[in-house]
Amino acid sequence: MSTYGLLGRDIGYSFSRNYFSTRFEKENLPHHYINFDLKSIEELKEVLQNKEIHGMNVTIPYKEEVIPYLDTLDPIAKEIGAVNVIKFENNGKLTGYNSDYYGFTESLKPLLTPKVKKALILGTGGASKAIAYALEKLDIKYTFVSRNPDFKELSYNDLDEDIIRDFKLIINCTPLGTHPKVQNHPDIPFEHLGENHILYDLIYNPEETTFMRKGKEKGAKTINGLRMLVLQAERSWEIWNS
Known part of the structure; x- marks a missing residue:
C-alpha cells in the first residue's frame, strides 16, 4: 500500500486527508493518506x-522551510519560492512543485471583471507568494499588506478610503478567522467596500469567515478557499502520477 500525506503543523483539521482518503476509497485504490504533523521541520528527516511514501502536500508553516530538504524544484515553484506538493521520484529524488497558484487562478477567474486591475494581498507567508505569482500571470497589479511592512509593502494603518476604492480585489492569506477563532479578521476599513469589490479568503473553515x-x-462578492483547495489537490494527484 502506497502512502501519501500532508506535511504541516497543528493540522488535525486537514482538508487534504479528507479529500484524498475519500477519493482512494471511492476509486478502490490501494493507498492511504495521513497527516505528518511535525513540531519542527527537522523532524522531516x-x-x-x-x-512507502509516494507523495506529500505541504501546508503552513513549511511551504518555504521544506525547500532545503528537496533535490530539485519545478521552475514555477522555484520562481514562487514556495512548495505545496512534493513528488517522490522513482530514483529516490524529491521534487517540489506549487499547485496553489493554479487552484487560486482557476477559482478566481469566474469572478473577475474588467474593473479588477489591482489587488491587496493580506499577509506575506508562503501562500501569499503563490497568490502574487498568479496575479502576475493574470496581469493584475498587487501590493502586500503586512503588520511589519518593508519599504514595498503597506501596513494596515495605510489602508484608507482611496486605497480600498482603488484595489478592487482583496485576498486574505493570513490565518485570521480560522476555526475556532472565527470572530477574528484582518483589520481593513470595510466601510469603503462596494459592489465592485471581490474579497477572497483562503480560509475554508468556517465556510463564511467574518x-x-x-x-x-x-x-462585495466573496469566495472562500475551498474551491482553490480542491483544484490544487487535483493538480497534486496529476503531479504524483505524471
Missing part, C-alpha cells in the same frame, strides 16, 4: 526514511 461576511454586507 526521520519521516523521509519511510520508503472577513467575507463584512465584505458581503457592503455588496
